[in-house]
Amino acid sequence: MNTPVILNERDGSRFEQRDGDTILRAALRAGVGLSYECNSGGCGGCKFDLLSGEVDTLWADAPGLTARDRQRGRHLACQCRARGAVSIKAASAAEYVPLRTPRRRQAWLTGVSEITHDLREFRFRTDGVADFLPGQYAMLDLPGVGASRAYSLSNTPNEEGEWHFQIRRVPHGQGTHALFDRLACGDEIGLDGPYGVAWLRTAAPRDIVCVAGGSGLAPMISIARGAAEAGMLETRKLYFFYGARTPRDVCGQAMLEKLEGFGERIHYIPVVSLPGEDGAWPGETGYVHDALARSLPGGLPGFEFYFAGPPPMTQALQEMLMVGHRVPFEQIHFDRFF
Ligand code: FES
Incomplete structure (x- = not known):
């Protein structure tokens, strides 16, 4: 043919x-x-x-x-x-135009860990290097699932062929059912990537803001890890916002704490929309974009923004940054999770 x-x-x-x-x-x-x-x-x-x-x-x-x-x-x-x-x-x-050409590979599941009650990290290995940019995603072909599923990477490029994904279980979701309930260590899947344009800009001189909502944790963790590995945090600060529904959905801090500079150059700000009636939640509440505008020091055009999450969150952030605060479009990089 x-x-x-x-x-x-x-x-x-x-x-x-x-x-x-x-x-x-x-x-x-x-x-x-x-x-x-x-x-x-x-x-x-x-x-x-x-x-x-x-x-x-x-x-x-x-x-x-x-x-x-x-x-x-x-x-x-x-x-x-x-x-x-x-x-x-x-x-x-x-x-x-891709800076890393997407390629199809065979990948094998090597490990799974629990992050929260409904979020897990899945680790795959391929032959050859894991050649992607922090913040990108790959398409996974999972057994028994018709169409490929897009999942963001949470680690950084490496010679060992390690591709890590942090994935939230979607009720009745075919892709997450295959990953959470059927796939076992050693099983093979198809992996095609990398894709996505919301990758870490290492040459940008500004302090970095990462905003993760819902299942958008993985690419923001990858951006934070990539910034640390590239030495960017020696001269810049990183503000990491995580927007969750309830306190038990909050995550990400333990991963950031492993990066040098946490507490001094890396600031983690969780925000919950449903804090509960007991008043036990000590942190920010409401919409993550409002918390961001309240918490960041100085004018917002002084930052480089990365965000990943559901369309209402990314849209609210984009409008607030571009219309409300006149942040140039070139300083805003985001992935919407549909
Ligand atoms: Fe085709 Fe999103 S890239 S619909």
Whole structure:
């Protein structure tokens, strides 16, 4: 069978689609910076117009497309495979060109640890180096689960091929059911990555703010660890906010305490939305973006921001930073978890 070739008429790029890739993964593997975010059909960041040729759609009801998009015949590059040569019109930009080329690998589960009542760390090993940037994610192909699932890495790049993920159990979630209930140490899965553009900017000279909400802990821990390993915390401070529902959901402090400078250069600020009626919770309450505006010293444009969490949290933060405090967009890096 011929290898489909995709032409993006918007920027003139041309690339081949191989090995069952979606159009998005084929583009990124070829070094073409098609716009994207979640790689999972949720965000709509990879929408394109099909100008000629035919595609197969993997998830017809993906929430990344609106009814209007569907009426206009638009598609998601992360949820489509070309059947043959196709021409598309899709947004692209240099910031989406991968600095680490995503690659498919076999990975083996080597260990699991409990972090909270519903959050676990899963450790996988691959042959060769674990080549990614702190803050990125990988797509996991899990046994018995139809579509790949995106999970953020919590460790830092390494020669040993270690890929660690901190994953919250999703009620009725197929991916987390496979991970939490079926996978055993030694089992093999498929791992494709890295992906994502909310990676640690080591050249940025500003103090760092990480904000994790819900299951967004992993990439923020990776950013904090990466900043420590790169020596960034010798000249910068790190403020780490964790937004949780209840005190028993709070986590992350123990991992940060292992980093040199905790308490002096690294500040951990947990925020809960439901502190309980007993008044025992000693810390911040309410929305994490409000706590951030109250707690950070000086003007917010003086910081480099990283955040990961559910769309309402990331949207509230983005609006507060950009509209309310005029933080330049280049200083804001985030992943929405759908
Ligand atoms: Fe395709 Fe998010 S990248 S919908």
